Amino acid sequence: MRADRAGVPSTVGGLGMNTGFAYGSNLSSFTEHLRIHAPELLPGNRTNMSRIGSDGESADIAPHGTTIVALTFAGGVVIAGDRRATMGNLIASRDVEKVFVTDDYSAAGIAGTAGVAIELVRLFAVELEHYEKIEGVQLTFDGKANRLSSMVRGNLGAAMQGLAVVPLLVGFDLDASDTERAGRIVSYDVVGGRYEERAGYHAVGSGSLFAKSSLKKLYREGADEDSALRMAIEALYDAADDDSATGGPDLVRAIYPTAVSITADGAVNVPVERTAELARAVVADRTEEGRTPR
Template sequence: MQETTANKVAAHSTSSFTEHLQRDRPELLPQYTPFASGTPAGQPLGVPHATTIVAMTYAGGIVMAGDRRATMGNIIASRHIEKVFPADQYSVLGIAGTAGIAIDLTRLFQVELEHYEKIEGTLLSLDGKANRLGAMIRGNLPMALQGLAVVPLFAGFDTAAGIGRLFSYDVTGGRYEEQEHHAVGSGSMFARGALKKLWRPNLPEDEAIAVAVESLYDAADDDSATGGPDPVRQLWPVVYAVNRAGARRVSERELATMAGNIIESRAAARREA
């Protein structure tokens, strides 16, 4: 008996855009990016890597920030890369790891959430978004084992609970909800040290943004792969704040003022020493 048109449509309809690609166009997925011939396992290609991302909760939401530097070995591949992106109206995604694959995964995740909203007529829950991202990272595991890993940081405002929440991942797609604050990337050890000292519960939004900028400044002070605020080139971190009103990108004017205050306060401390 031939399958009816309605049955064919039902068999192929899905709220997951990633599943649609896996079935019909798997070559378009980030994990199907071809390797150069002869590349040995565990020896990654010469590609840019993105670092460092920090995120924290504050009174009423979540803040995520990333520096602007990408490195390729001991070379600065870019001083202008953006590593924090809005995933949808109420969530943001920060990328660390192989930059090209991470950006492709970010774009696919954005389409995944938009596709779900159009098919289902409602936003996916924050837990649902975090789970779907984990599944996408798991799909990249074969490339991670070749040295092309993607380790994102995901955060958003949980409209059901009325709070900001933060999730980290490992290369297998394991999902871990972080409390208070977290950092990933090569400068994360130094950024976490700064966050432990500067963060406190129920920070106002402007203070949380200042803490994020200062933690990246500390990371850049000790990690050569992390770029600090650059007043000469007028380059500042990319920072997003997410609350009940949605996600907003913090303006460069605000960030320039905050970075200037941090630099001046530290210069003053050295003059007084």
């Protein structure tokens, strides 16, 4: 918004209309800016719903992402995802990225309709950056969780037609009194309801039941970062063992889970060399113990 030399906001066409209100530049929410000025660009509005049956059966035309796991450790939180996307009974892709850094202290993983979900998370990252530029401060973690909740709710129309998006948000809470317990996990349902996961771990997607069952046995409160990452990859391995839509470590193609770790130093993508090393170790240990299917 421009200002004249007296510091008064300029107007449009001499009609007394504030340029900020005219073009939405004063809005701290980029999503609201799109909703007002270009609603067709919102993820849920870009889907051609005429191709989707009222019962959602045709939703299988779109690839779906599958399993995401997250767990806290002493001083942070880690989130990891498998790489497979399915389209009905077919494997649509073997190397989809499902875990994204959304700002300096948060990350999100996606399950559900892959195209819509990836667009939504990218828009969420822009939303957080836009807020910081307009307001001059970062949103609190609760503020980030609420913003993502409203965005998921905005996709409700598409979700009712079978194109659901179920994100999993993690972050380091800068306002936490105890930095050792500052890692947080928030899950969502398809209508935008948000739920704080206080058990220290959670999973979403088609293999989430098996991943959570695995984490129930593996998870140790207060574990270090390396142990947490190993637990996440092992949970994804267990999910892939029972869920055909979840991809396990592919040693032949060198495709391994992706992960993000968040501590007081910020959010970082875990190097693929590290996840590959851990995935190979999990497979080797299971083979040695005779726990791989024969």
